[in-house]
Amino acid sequence: GTIENCVFTGSITNSVNYGTGGISGRSFAGSIITGCISTATVKNTCGYYNSDLNTGGIAGYTYGTIENCYFTGEVQADASKTSNKAIGGIAGTVHAAGTIKNSYTIGSVTGPEAGIGAVAGINSGAITNVYYLEGTTANAVASNSASSAIDVSQKTSGEMKEGLFA
Numbered sequence: 390g391t392i393e394n395c396v397f398t399g400s401i402t403n404s405v406n407y408g409t410g411g412i413s414g415r416s417f418a419g420s421i422i423t424g425c426i427s428t429a430t431v432k433n434t435c436g437y438y439n440s441d442l443n444t445g446g447i448a449g450y451t452y453g454t455i456e457n458c459y460f461t462g463e464v465q466a467d468a469s470k471t472s473n474k475a476i477g478g479i480a481g482t483v484h485a486a487g488t489i490k491n492s493y494t495i496g497s498v499t500g501p502e503a504g505i506g507a508v509a510g511i512n513s514g515a516i517t518n519v520y521y522l523e524g525t526t527a528n529a530v531a532s533n534s535a536s537s538a539i540d541v542s543q544k545t546s547g548e549m550k551e552g553l554f555a
Contacts, residue, residue: 391421400430406440408449408481409433411462415443418486420453429462433476433500441475441511442466442504443482446496450475450482451489451514458492466500474504474531475511478521485535487514495522495549506531508541520544 397411408414411427425447433444443449446460458479466476475481478494489508498505506512507521511532516539521529529541 391423392425393421394424396426396428398428400432402432402434403444404434404436406433406435406437406442408443410445410448410480411460412447412458414449416448416451416453416455416487418452420451422447422451422453422455423457425458427460427462430465431462432465434467435470435473437473438470439472441482442473443475445477445480445509446494447492448480450484451480451487452484453486454488454490455479455492456488456490460494460496462496464496464498464500466505468500468502471501471503473501476500476505477509477531478507478525479519480509482511483509483514483516485513488516489519490515490517491519493520493549494525496525498526502527504531512539516541520549522546522549
């Protein structure tokens with residue numbers, strides 16, 4: 390299915406690792422999320438260790454396409470659960486069939502340092518023409534196993550207010 394031109398401005402809290410996102414928890418193959426905005430606080434309080442939390446500002450995980458979307462909220466996970474991963478500003482996990490393109494995030498992502506990414510926590514799909522705000526996290530993608538290089542750029546707040554980007 391397609392989710393198009395929607396805005397979410399609330400908060401979501403999940404205590405399991407099934408998929409938690411500001412627009413969609415789980416986005417399956419063939420699905421499209423397009424033109425959507427999330428200003429949500431997306432929080433995962435899972436008590437387990439060594440878990441893929443699949444928590445993201447737009448989608449918890451995707452096998453489909455996320456395009457022309459942006460995230461300005463907060464993604465939070467328990468930083469003391471240091472082996473947890475798959476926590477990202479746009480998607481927690483981008484599976485091999487998944488794509489994020491023409492999107493950006495200025496939202497904050499907090500959690501176990503090795504498991505968080507400004508754009509995605511885990512990526513094995515395609516990420517193209519995606520931007521994130523400088524200083525949001527140490528990495529654009531925490532773990533990348535995609536067969537092709539990702540096209541992600543870090544921008545300052547000034548750069549995000551200029552020209553074609555604004």
